[in-house]
Amino acid sequence: MMKSKEKRRSIAFISRKMILVLLLAAVFSGAYTSLASAAPKLETGRKDQIDRFIETRMHQNRIPGLSVAIVHDGEIVYSKGYGETGSGAAVTPDTPLPVASLSKSITALAVMQLVEAGKIRLEDKAVDLLPSFRMDDPRGKEITVRQLLNQTSGLADTVFPEMAFSAQPASLGESIARLKEVKLASDPGTAFHYHNTNYQLLALIVETVSKEPFPDYLQKHIFAPLHMDRTTDAALTSSFKEPGHMLLYGQPVALKEPDWFVEGAAGNVSTANDMARWLMLQLGGGTYGGTRLLSPEGIAAMREVPAGVESRYGMGWTVDGARLSHNGILWTYQADQLLMPESGYGIVILFGSGLNALVNYGTFASGIADILNGEEPPKSAISVGMIEAGIALLTLLTVLLWVRGFFFRWNRWEHKARQRRVWLISLRMLATLIPLAIFISLPQILTFVGGGRVLKWEQIFLLMPSVVIWLALLSAFGAISFVRKALCMVAILREHQKAQA
Known part of the structure; x- marks a missing residue:
């Protein structure tokens, strides 16, 4: 018991x-x-570090305004706007700004949705899907959907300079109709050529197969499910409501984006917060907020580079090891998106200023990535303002030296010309035309160094206005001096002939 x-x-x-x-x-x-x-998903100290980094970089690069969002683990952990828009309004994370070629990854997703729905296949020929797509080049019949996505169709700016056309098309159909007499730059599937028309063809495929206007398809099947409520699609840059900025001698100047047909390739207008949801979809394997837009296998396929081609381009994404990125370039706007699946972070930055040869926009996203990874971003001792000041000083010096030589030292040159041999003077005179030769050849030079992109003069000026102004003055001064010296040499030779007679 x-x-x-x-x-x-x-x-x-x-x-x-x-x-x-x-x-x-x-x-x-x-x-x-x-x-x-x-x-907090992002410590206060790290947020402050990112904030200081962005403000410092903006000051160094004379960026008038931008918005940024960072996502991690299905949440927005940083979202902020800086500076002003072209109309003077404060930039916020909900300010709509053109995302330019970031649109390509969205167009690619739309195509992959139709692939997974069984409506098209990646190996389908574009001519079989688009009755209006015809090329005199027989190789055009072999272009596949996959090659358009990978930018390996053989189409290129060098054979179809769509950015440089004086008259822009008004629709996808009109844009594609222009391809009829184009000859491919390479056999389909053999070489990478970054070319906007590839994604215009893809947008038309989406429109044709889905039987929905391309903007309506994006709205219904991508923007609405992702709650990208402030995101729209534009066919022409003329529909952009806000002016952007160009940089002239380091000073932002509000300017309307030049006319350009951008449907499918660069036409989306969005916000940092909306694009953050887009990045969360990518990091979530095709799912956002419990809604699946694409399978994980489909997302993975978009990140595969084409086999047998020297390329780092997947389907709307540039693949750099484990990281994925894409930039967007317009003449008065810029954008960047970066995915780091290894750490689960995504970064998107929308800039209120456009392409400029002196501004390295990519350092913003890469610097933020360094901070997120616990590293110190590289510092730059030279700012855009310093470089632009140097170019302005060089331009002023060029003007002063030419005025000095043309007006105040002419008699001295004429005296020496009478004493020197004609062939030697002629060589020196020809040297003054070198700047003019470079200036005239500038479009071809930029096409060569710029990976085959063909630009017109308006775009070249917006790319590097201070350099173009200096080179134009140098060319004009050289040409004027050459003509004056040539006339003087003719007069001297006639005097010699008379003296000998």
């Missing part, structure tokens, strides 16, 4: 201890969970 009582007491004691342990575990577990959920 005593043993039975002791046994019951022992069991009760052990039970009370177990209950106490379980209660304490529950309390500590709840406290830990509460603390973990309360802990």
Whole structure:
């Protein structure tokens, strides 16, 4: 009997201890969970570091305004706007700005949705999907959907300079109709050529196969499910509501984007917060907020580079090891998106200023990535303002030296010309035309160094206005001096002939 009582007491004691342990575990577990959920995804110190970095880079590069968003683990952990728009309004994370070629990754997703729906295949020929797509080049019949996505169709700016056309098309159909007499730059599937028309063809395929206007398809199947409520699609840059900025001698100048047909390739207008949801979809394997837009296999396929081709371009994404990125370039706007699946971070930056040869926009996203990875971003001792000041000084010096030589030292040159040999003077005179030759050849030079992109003069000026102004003055001064010296040499030769007669 005593043993039975002791046994019951022992069991009760052990039970009370177990209950106490379980209660304490529950309390500590709840406290830990509460603390973990309360802990910020991005520490205050790191947020401050990012904030200082952006403001410093903006000042160094004379960027008038931008918005940025950072995502991690399905949440927006940083979202902020800086500076002003072209109309003078404060930039916020909800300010709509053109995202330019970031649109290509969105167009690619639309195509992949139709692939997974069984409506098209990646190996389908474009001519079989688009009755209006015809090329005199027989190789055009072999272009596949996959090659358009990978930018390996054989189409290129050098054979179809769509950015440089004086008259821009008004629709996808009109744009594609212009391809009829184009000859491909390479056999389909053999070489990478970054070319906007590839994605215009893809947009037309989406429109034709889905039987929905391309903007409506994007709205219904991508923007609405992602709650990208402020995101729209534009066919022409003339529909952009806000002016952007160009940089002239380091000073931002509000300017309307030049006319350009951008449907499918560069036509989306969005916000940092909306694009953050787009990045969360990418990091979530094709799912956002419980809604699946594409399978994980489809997302993975978009990140594969084409086999047998020297290229780092997947389907709307540039693949750099584990990282994925794409930039967007317009003449008064710029954008960047960066995915780091290894750490789960995504970064998007929308700039209120456009392409400029002196501004390295890519350092913004890469610098933020360094901070997120616990590293110190590289610092630059030279700012765009310093470079532009140097170019302005060089331009002023060029003007002063030419005025000095043309007006105040002409008699001295004429005196020496009478004493020197004609061939030597002629060589020196020809040297003054070198700047003019470079200036005239500038479009071809930029096409060569710029990976085959063909630009017209308006775009070249916006790319590097201070350099173009200096080179134009140098060319004009050289040409004027050459003509004056040539006339002088003719007069001197006639004098010699008369003297000999």
